[in-house]
Amino acid sequence: MRKPVEENSYCDVRPTGGTSGSRVPGPMVALPRGDPRSAGHRSRGFGEQRVVEDQSGSAERKAEVKDLDEAWTRVLAGLPPNQRAWLTNSRPVTLHESTAIVAVPDDFTRGQLETRLRPDLERILTESFGRDIRIAVTVDPSLDPELREPVAPVQPVVQESAPALQPPSHALGQPIHQPFGQPHQPIHQQPLHQQQPSHQQSAIAQPVQETSRPLGSVAPPPNGSAPTQPATEAQGEARLNPKYTFETFVIGSSNRFAHAAAVAVAEAPGKAYNPQLIYGDSGLGKTHLLHAIGHYVRSLYTGARVRYVSSEEFTNDFINAIRDDKAAQFQRRYRDVDVLLIDDIQFLEGKIQTQEEFFHTFNTLHNANKQIVISSDRAPKRLEALEDRLRNRFEWGLITDIQPPDLETRIAILRKKAATERLTAPPEVLEFIASKVQTNIRELEGALIRVTAFASLNRQPVDLSLAEIVLKDLIPEGSKPEVTASMIMGQTASYFGLSIDDLCGSSRSRVLVTARQIAMYLCRELTDLSLPKIGQQFGGRDHTTVMHAERKIRQLMSERRSVFNQVTELTNRIKHQAKQQ
Numbered sequence: 318m319r320k321p322v323e324e325n326s327y328c329d330v331r332p333t334g335g336t337s338g339s340r341v342p343g344p345m346v347a348l349p350r351g352d353p354r355s356a357g358h359r360s361r362g363f364g365e366q367r368v369v370e371d372q373s374g375s376a377e378r379k380a381e382v383k384d385l386d387e388a389w390t391r392v393l394a395g396l397p398p399n400q401r402a403w404l405t406n407s408r409p410v411t412l413h414e415s416t417a418i419v420a421v422p423d424d425f426t427r428g429q430l431e432t433r434l435r436p437d438l439e440r441i442l443t444e445s446f447g448r449d450i451r452i453a454v455t456v457d458p459s460l461d462p463e464l465r466e467p468v469a470p471v472q473p474v475v476q477e478s479a480p481a482l483q484p485p486s487h488a489l490g491q492p493i494h495q496p497f498g499q500p501h502q503p504i505h506q507q508p509l510h511q512q513q514p515s516h517q518q519s520a521i522a523q524p525v526q527e528t529s530r531p532l533g534s535v536a537p538p539p540n541g542s543a544p545t546q547p548a549t550e551a552q553g554e555a556r557l558n559p560k561y562t563f564e565t566f567v568i569g570s571s572n573r574f575a576h577a578a579a580v581a582v583a584e585a586p587g588k589a590y591n592p593q594l595i596y597g598d599s600g601l602g603k604t605h606l607l608h609a610i611g612h613y614v615r616s617l618y619t620g621a622r623v624r625y626v627s628s629e630e631f632t633n634d635f636i637n638a639i640r641d642d643k644a645a646q647f648q649r650r651y652r653d654v655d656v657l658l659i660d661d662i663q664f665l666e667g668k669i670q671t672q673e674e675f676f677h678t679f680n681t682l683h684n685a686n687k688q689i690v691i692s693s694d695r696a697p698k699r700l701e702a703l704e705d706r707l708r709n710r711f712e713w714g715l716i717t718d719i720q721p722p723d724l725e726t727r728i729a730i731l732r733k734k735a736a737t738e739r740l741t742a743p744p745e746v747l748e749f750i751a752s753k754v755q756t757n758i759r760e761l762e763g764a765l766i767r768v769t770a771f772a773s774l775n776r777q778p779v780d781l782s783l784a785e786i787v788l789k790d791l792i793p794e795g796s797k798p799e800v801t802a803s804m805i806m807g808q809t810a811s812y813f814g815l816s817i818d819d820l821c822g823s824s825r826s827r828v829l830v831t832a833r834q835i836a837m838y839l840c841r842e843l844t845d846l847s848l849p850k851i852g853q854q855f856g857g858r859d860h861t862t863v864m865h866a867e868r869k870i871r872q873l874m875s876e877r878r879s880v881f882n883q884v885t886e887l888t889n890r891i892k893h894q895a896k897q898q
């Protein structure tokens with residue numbers, strides 16, 4: 318048997334020069350390529366979703382969006398002036414189910430909305446709609462008035478830059494749904510998406526256009542989950558795990574935005590956000606969301622060609638195609654699809670030839686308004702060994718991150734997992750497991766499985782004492798792991814969406830001051846560092862500042878539940894990180 322070709326053994330292509338623009342951390346929005354806003358065609362800031370919805374011609378959706386606008390007017394009227402000031406350059410984007418997405422110009426404002434303003438915003442929105450509404454905040458730098466003038470095109474529009482790659486007629490100006498065919502069932506049959514606006518039906522029930530390629534015609538089962546057996550080639554090609562659907566995905570503050578964006582992408586593939594990039598640490602649900610998009614697209618659009626592939630498989634496939642002289646088949650496999658879901662893109666780092674191939678795959682799909690969804694373990698700007706031109710393209714669409722889930726979300730995930738896997742575990746055991754395993758959902762599920770398996774093997778009931786024994790082995794106490802100031806600062810910065818420089822800097826904004834004081838407090842609690850040493854770590858501050866911070870946080874913890882929760886969650890994360898060192 319021939320050995321597979323080593324990716325780098327034949328490469329002679331070098332990455333192009335240049336640097337990608339630096340971006341603020343956290344969920345970010347980049348203008349899609351060809352977005353008329355980038356050429357100054359549209360005065361509104363962040364509003365791609367509205368445009369998509371308006372194009373669908375749905376009266377219901379328009380009404381809903383209008384409601385959000387109206388509700389937003391009420392929000393502005395209902396807030397005291399000092400809070401309203403934070404919303405001057407903010408915009409409501411869209412309402413998806415019970416989540417209102419709000420765009421703000423920078424990360425700092427996002428912090429304000431997510432902490433200080435959140436209760437009032439959600440209260441007024443909830444009152445306005447007569448049902449529970451949560452907010453998800455996204456950053457759209459184009460809302461910053463200082464960046465608005467003069468309006469420079471962010472990306473050249475497709476037609477200007479690449480006349481040879483004109484998308485097919487159906488891809489310009491017409492709904493992308495058409496080539497996919499009609500939905501095989503009314504939306505209201507989707508259990509999780511019962512509140513789905515009925516615009517979906519009218520939007521996609523349009524005449525099916527002739528396309529040059531055959532369309533699959535297999536309808537998935539009514540619940541939107543994938544069948545266990547591939548019934549046709551098209552269905553088999555999708556390679557979706559039937560367990561990874563939106564129905565089985567638990568939404569919490571750590572993944573709310575990524576989830577909402579994923580649903581929007583699945584409802585309007587190629588139109589809402591293209592590409593969508595989801596990034597986050599291992600085991601936080603990126604693959605799950607990719608598969609869920611695939612299932613949902615296939616349940617909405619009969620015949621949609623969806624392909625899920627890990628970047629590793631893409632690389633191996635490419636290498637084998639070259640070895641076997643089957644480049645054309647390879648290209649058809651990845652370019653003749655409506656939705657390409659590509660997982661763990663960081664795997665392409667350093668693989669120049671595969672990156673080159675993926676670059677062309679990306680361009681072909683994007684130019685034809687086909688949807689691309691990418692996952693990565695890091696933000697694109699941190700994929701240093703990826704070519705700039707690829708990283709830049711990832712920023713054309715929507716970048717969403719997934720953070721480790723909080724305690725409530727972890728408990729909810731365990732509950733769902735126990736229900737779907739028919740595992741019996743009392744609530745106190747689920748809570749105990751969720752408190753022990755904090756950062757990786759795969760480990761969380763593993764712990765539940767271990768506990769229930771242990772009980773079953775020993776014919777014992779699943780109770781707290783048994784869970785303690787099992788998890789002791791899983792997460793041994795051992796010697797006290799060493800916590801360092803840099804660990805604390807790193808975790809605190811990422812928890813609050815700040816940088817280490819922010820923590821060491823001189824800004825006195827409220828979010829920053831609280832974050833800095835919490836980090837100093839944790840340094841006192843979790844390390845043996847002296848007050849002056851801690852002061853030095855935070856940009857050479859005086860030891861009295863550290864003393865003040867310690868007192869302040871102690872006091873706030875007993876007064877404000879939010880601060881108590883923040884300190885508890887951060888302590889858990891830091892200890893967990895220390896254990897892994």
Ligand SMILES: Nc1ncnc2c1ncn2[C@@H]1O[C@H](COP(=O)(O)OP(=O)(O)OP(=O)(O)O)[C@@H](O)[C@H]1O
Pocket residue numbers: 561565566567568572597598599600601602603604605606661694730733758759762
């Ligand atoms: N929000 C969630 N609700 C329910 N299950 C979840 C959620 N997030 C993750 N999971 C489950 O956790 C496990 C790990 O998730 P997944 O494989 O999607 O992580 P990942 O981010 O792709 O990790 P990696 O980067 O290591 O591939 C899966 O079984 C998935 O179903």
